[in-house]
Amino acid sequence: MAALAPAFFKGKHFVVFGAGYVGGAVAGEAARLGARVTALTRNPSKVSALAADGCDVVIDELASDAWHGKILDRADFVLNCVSAGGGGIEGYRRSYVEGMQSILAWARKRGGVGTVVYTSSTSVYPQSGGVRVDEASPVSDAVGTSGILVEAENLLRDTTLATDETGRVCARWFILRLAGIYGPGRHHLLDQLRAGETEIAGRGEQRLNLAHRDDIVAAVLAAFASRAETANEIFNVADDGAVPKSEVVGWLAQQLGRAAPVFNGEIVSVRRAQVPDRVIANDKIKAVLGWSPRYPDFRVGYRALLEA
Numbered sequence: 001m002a003a004l005a006p007a008f009f010k011g012k013h014f015v016v017f018g019a020g021y022v023g024g025a026v027a028g029e030a031a032r033l034g035a036r037v038t039a040l041t042r043n044p045s046k047v048s049a050l051a052a053d054g055c056d057v058v059i060d061e062l063a064s065d066a067w068h069g070k071i072l073d074r075a076d077f078v079l080n081c082v083s084a085g086g087g088g089i090e091g092y093r094r095s096y097v098e099g100m101q102s103i104l105a106w107a108r109k110r111g112g113v114g115t116v117v118y119t120s121s122t123s124v125y126p127q128s129g130g131v132r133v134d135e136a137s138p139v140s141d142a143v144g145t146s147g148i149l150v151e152a153e154n155l156l157r158d159t160t161l162a163t164d165e166t167g168r169v170c171a172r173w174f175i176l177r178l179a180g181i182y183g184p185g186r187h188h189l190l191d192q193l194r195a196g197e198t199e200i201a202g203r204g205e206q207r208l209n210l211a212h213r214d215d216i217v218a219a220v221l222a223a224f225a226s227r228a229e230t231a232n233e234i235f236n237v238a239d240d241g242a243v244p245k246s247e248v249v250g251w252l253a254q255q256l257g258r259a260a261p262v263f264n265g266e267i268v269s270v271r272r273a274q275v276p277d278r279v280i281a282n283d284k285i286k287a288v289l290g291w292s293p294r295y296p297d298f299r300v301g302y303r304a305l306l307e308a
Helices: 021-032 044-052 090-111 145-160 188-194 213-222 244-258 285-287 300-307
Strands: 013-017 038-040 056-059 077-080 111-123 132-133 168-177 180-182 199-201 211-212 233-237 262-264 278-280
Touching: 013 021, 013 132, 021 038, 021 044, 021 213, 038 044, 038 090, 044 056, 077 090, 077 213, 090 111, 090 145, 111 145, 111 213, 145 168, 168 213, 180 213, 180 300, 188 244, 188 300, 211 213, 211 300, 213 285, 233 285, 244 262, 244 300
Parallel strands: 013 038, 013 077, 038 056, 077 111, 111 168, 132 278, 168 233, 180 211, 199 262
Antiparallel strands: none
16 A cells, blocks of 8 residues: 555544454554554453553444443544444344444534544445456345445445535545455464365355455555545455455465365355355555555465464
């Protein structure tokens, strides 16, 4: 990514909602860059690590309004990086839609905030059949988790419909649609192979679109640090190397000195439904924000994990 100005975040108030795997990493990096970071999490086990990184921590449920009186200072930067909190489709709605509604209500009470970044997902795209998907591609209108993510996106997009600047909830927003997240401590395929599993859910020819956690952190910070005239944009965040799942699994098995497992399309993944087969384009974020992945393909990313 383009280099950040050394003092850009220094002394500014950076609020992170959903300080988990990605959000916690962003919070820590923002604190290291000199920002005053407030992080909200529903997970008490995250508190010590966030505090050690220099963050002020609020423990609460994002979808409630109980935390509204605990974050009083105006925020220069707001990151909504919430993840699903369990509880099926209603839990999904509570985390994403009701969570976004709570953030926007809080921002209105504060008289508005600066830049808001929301980490959505490339699962909002329904396209399959190996097609290339960019930010102009239609998103899902189906009822379900993808539709809920689109609904949350639209809540943020609607904040700039006010014609009067004083009526707007935020100065500008960015939506980052993240591909499959992996990185330190989060590498499901690698864990399966290490455990000696002989069958993998899904189809080997299905393309995987991945994004390393550290590249996502860089993309989030690049959005916040972008020029003032860059505003209200949607970006895909994915590496350069969408490849068949069989290629990833085969390479990992080779690195571990194991036989490659077979794919079974009839196995239902315990993690999520099978994603469509497509290539997520990242051209726009490269052109507009100057971002480029430090881990451009799975080999570079997984090699770093294996060496660690």
